[in-house]
Amino acid sequence: MIDMESSEGALVKETVKTSNGPLLIFGQGPVIDRVTRTIPQEGLSAPVKEDVNFWSENLAKAAAELYKHGQVPQIIVMGGKTGGKQYSSEAELIKQRLCKAGIPENIIETEENSPDTIANLINMINMKDTQGTQDKEKYQILGSPYHISRIQILMQLFKIPFNHVFSSDEVLRFVARNNTDDPSLWDTKLLTEIETRLDPDSNLYYQDKQGMERRDYADRLIHDDLWTRELLEYPESWLGRVADIKNSDMRSDILDQVERLWPEILQSKFGISRELDSPEEIQAKLSQIKKNPLSQETIQEWIKQNKTVGWPKEVEARLLTLVEER
DSSP, rough: OOOOOSSSSSSOOOOOOOOOOOOEEEEOOEEEETTTTTOOOOOOOOOOEEEEHHHHHHHHHHHHHHHTTTSOOEEEEEOOOTTOSSSHHHHHHHHHHHHHHOOGGGEEEEOOSSSSSHHHHHHHHHTTTHHHOOOOOOEEEEOOOOTTHHHHHHHHHHOEEEEEEEEEEHHHHHHTTTTTOOOGGSHHHHHHHHHTTTTTOHHHHHHHHHTTTTOOOOHHHHHHHHHHHHHHHHHGGGGGGGOOOOOHHHHHHHHHHHHHHHHHHHHHHHOEEEEOOHHHHHHHHTTOOOOOOHHHHHHHHHHHHHHHSSSOOHHHHHHHHHHOOO
């Protein structure tokens, strides 16, 4: 079997793996119009058929390759109706491509009601109704290259166990090399395309792609970095949504993680006492925690800091704690 694992999307390890759990596919929006190749609401004519965008297309290709290599016993595809309520979801469209690639429909589940990655995980948890953290199956992760680091951090914050981590482009790069060190046998056209689209300076690659949002890899990576920092700097950016998890054991496990990364914050900032409050009272207090969106000034300052001084030391320390857990 194969493993392409990377903590930051840069390194690839090709090793033998066993005991593979379900593969979680994190879909990428928006859903687009198959005819105009643009976001449906932006099309000049009425859309006739929806389709996945460039990134979700690669996720489907990579998942099919992992299945062919015996890596995947079960698949859970996540992604909502990002093209509009009248269109199919990201998850359903990716599933259709997987079935066309020969993956049996009965091993594919979909989670179609999520507008974002946090909702993906909450809905998946509720769908599976996993009891606590003991004896839980370890998941595999498949995401787009710019998204994979944030996915791992969210999985850890939500105490969802995982072992194998795949970037769609790393999977396709492995396939292009035909499992050989002989360059004469490689699919050089595919390898060149992958390197071009992952080059931060290759903006024209995306500008020339109709319907691909024309947002290049570097732009997506910058914004995913912002959202990742927000997770680790402001727990209120996601903590309130933990109230939507039905299983009280899962909520408790997540609060254990919060107390480890942000000691005393539950009591001091949110008035939550795990000793005195009942699970229902804790859930009610969590539901009152509201996220304050980042201002444009903060976003621009963080982008500048990322290019110069980096993240604050305490945020880096939380990231390091999570990385060392893996």
